[in-house]
Amino acid sequence: MVDERATEYYDRGREQDRLTTGLNPLEFWRTTELLDRWLPGVPATVLDVGGGAGAYAYWLQDKGYAVHLLDPVPLHLSQARAIGTLASIELGDARELPAAEASVDAVLLLGPLYHLTTAADRALALAEAFRVLRPGGVVVAAAISRFASALDAAVNGWYADDEFSAIVAEDLRSGQHRNEANRPGWFTTAYFHEPAELAQELVAAGFAVDGPVSVEGIAGLASELPEDDGARQRLLDLVRATESEPWLLGVGGHLLARGRRP
Numbered sequence: 001m002v003d004e005r006a007t008e009y010y011d012r013g014r015e016q017d018r019l020t021t022g023l024n025p026l027e028f029w030r031t032t033e034l035l036d037r038w039l040p041g042v043p044a045t046v047l048d049v050g051g052g053a054g055a056y057a058y059w060l061q062d063k064g065y066a067v068h069l070l071d072p073v074p075l076h077l078s079q080a081r082a083i084g085t086l087a088s089i090e091l092g093d094a095r096e097l098p099a100a101e102a103s104v105d106a107v108l109l110l111g112p113l114y115h116l117t118t119a120a121d122r123a124l125a126l127a128e129a130f131r132v133l134r135p136g137g138v139v140v141a142a143a144i145s146r147f148a149s150a151l152d153a154a155v156n157g158w159y160a161d162d163e164f165s166a167i168v169a170e171d172l173r174s175g176q177h178r179n180e181a182n183r184p185g186w187f188t189t190a191y192f193h194e195p196a197e198l199a200q201e202l203v204a205a206g207f208a209v210d211g212p213v214s215v216e217g218i219a220g221l222a223s224e225l226p227e228d229d230g231a232r233q234r235l236l237d238l239v240r241a242t243e244s245e246p247w248l249l250g251v252g253g254h255l256l257a258r259g260r261r262p
Helices: 004-010 024-038 055-062 074-083 119-132 148-156 162-174 195-204 217-221 229-242
Strands: 045-049 066-071 088-091 104-109 133-145 190-193 208-214 254-260
Touching: 024 055, 024 133, 024 217, 024 229, 024 254, 045 055, 045 119, 055 066, 055 074, 066 074, 074 088, 104 119, 119 133, 119 195, 119 254, 133 148, 133 195, 148 162, 148 217, 190 195, 195 208, 195 254, 217 229
Parallel strands: 045 066, 045 104, 066 088, 104 133, 133 190
Antiparallel strands: 133 254, 208 254
16 A cells, blocks of 8 residues: 555654654644644544554544544554554555545545655545545645755755755656665655645645645754744744745645645
8 A cells, every 4th residue: 555665664663753853843833733723623523544653643632533543554553552542543545545425524634645656646545535524524635845855955964965966856856756775864755746736636636725834834944943932932933924925835844735625
């Protein structure tokens, strides 16, 4: 169900603690903020597709949602089950959801679209999300920015590495990201969206679209995150103020958009 290299990448177990290290808490803060903004209120049923080890699923459950976690990586399911109990935790694929038509209030696609590297597979995943949503339900979908590796090259000094420079050149040309040598920190097989593409794919699937917005935005260029709460809020205020600025949408690692089923 998942590219072999991607499976190998996730089998290293890094996803469980990823959102708590380095600059990654910024991704969690902003994603949860946007979920608060875009999801229907409780009580509601959420299908978290490609939900990894359950970071967002358990956060949502604590807020009162009934959450079903679906992921194609067995290790992620084991890690999620070790945390506690959700409405369900199952092995599955975004392109064939184990849910009845019009049976859930929200679908999260916070990982699948960038690991489905063909437009046809992404369209199938979005069609499945549309199918299982009740009228008025929402899908919240994430993409990796087309410019993510170019930004990494500049921020981390990887532009001096010939191999990474070749990866960046292909990412910018086609969006098809590959890390054939499995170099740590260089991610794995994925598709990197141009900012407008995410909304276009949602519209093509029949959704009315809000966004996309930049998740990390200009804060993704920071060398470290502030520990002081006041400074952190000022940094987040900068991101919020510029999250929809067309000229800055590609800055930061992730894009997020909401699709609403009519």
